Amino acid sequence: MADINRAMFLRHMRCAPNMYVEHTAKAKLVHSGLAQSFWFRPLTASVSEVPVDDQQLPLLFHARTLDFQDLTVQATVTYRIIDPHTAAGRIDFGIDPDEGIWRSRPLDQLAGLLTESAQQHALDLLSGTPLRQALADGVSPVRERIAVGLTGDRRLAETGLEIVDVRVVALRSEAEMERALQTPLREQVQQEADRATYERRAVAVERERAITENELQSQIELARREEQLVDQQGRNARKRSTEEVAAEKIRTEADAERQQLLAQTQAEATRLVGMAQAEVDAAALTPYRDLDQATVLGLALKELAANMPEIGTLNLTPDVLTQVLGRLAADRK
Incomplete structure (x- = not known):
């Protein structure tokens, strides 16, 4: 929108830097270019204002696929x-000399032209593509097709337009169809999740089995070592018992030998004492060997009386005296 100032029968126009202006008076081009500022007479002047900055056109349309x-x-x-001069010649960009606004809607005309062309190229592509494939391929084929089609459109080139960029934001099917198409993928994802869960459980079970097996191996090894320990302890105990028995045997044999030696020594001593006593007795009895029995008996009685304890009263009966005297008489005979 240009700035218009009034002064009597004249108008002063000042436009923005991104606006191309053409001022024609009496079929002659008086002013043209960007960021123009000039006076003109509204009754004889024709002014066009063409924007040369980038314009964005959002598109939303429906297409039918092969299926x-x-x-x-x-x-x-x-x-x-x-090419604003060409565009001004093909589309009405004239402005009101009093208000400074377009008398028509030139940008809407350009938008309609671009929309129809873009829809045509997109429909040509999608009409030969099944829905599943179109959704699987994504927005890239559609974007490339629209960009190539608009760039090569002769009508747009003759209007002085240049396509800067084409972006396809989304391809959406009906909600029910999307849910139907998403079901296999959801099932597959769920299966993948289930498989991952099963694999995780299998790994956990395998690890638990390995841990249990290691524990059993440890217990077996511990039992084996304990068995070896018990066996060794038994051998040590048997060896200890054997050694103790051998030591006891040695001690017993030593005691027996010692006792035997002691007995022999005692016996030899006793024998020697007996022999000595016998010799003493023999020497003592030698004087009595030539005496008669009565004398020997008397001496024995004397010796007996000397060694006997004290006798207070001695009773001699006739029977005893008779036997004694008889034996004495017999000895004398």
Whole structure:
């Protein structure tokens, strides 16, 4: 929108830096270019204002795929007018000399032109593609097709337009169809999740089995070592018992030998004492060997009386005296 100032029968126009202005008076081009500022007479002047900055055109349209499914395409086309003089000659960009606004809607005309062309190229592509494939391929084929089609469109080039960028935001099918198409993928994802869960459980079970097996191996090894320990302790105990028995045997044999030696020594001593006593007795009895029995008996009685304890009273009966005297008489005979 240009700034218009009034002064009597004249008007002063000042436009923005991104606006191309053409001032024609009496079929002659008086002013043209960017960021123009000039006076003109509204009754004889014709002024056009063409924007040369980038314009964005959002697109939202429906397409039918090869399998007769509805598909919504959401895109954005960025364009600019590179030949404003040509564009002003093809489309009405004239402004009101009093208000400074367009008398028509030139940008809407350009938007309609671009929309129809972009839809045509997208429909040509999607009409030969099944819905599943279109959704699987994504937005890249559609974006490339629209960009190539708009760039090569002769009508746009003759209008002085240049396509700066084409972006396809989304391809959306109907909600029910999307859910139907998502079901296999969801099932597959769920299966993958279940498989991952099963694998995780299997790994956990395998690890638990390995741990249990290690514990059993440890217990077996411990039992084996304990068995070896018990066996060794038994051998040590048997060896200790054997050694103790051998030592006891040695001690017993030593005691027996010592006792035997002691007995022999005692016996030899006793024998020697006996022999000595016998010799003493023999020597003592030698004087009595030539005496008669009565004398010997008397001496024995004397010796007996000397060694006997004290006798207070001695009773001699006739029987005893008779036997004694008889034996004495017999000895004398």
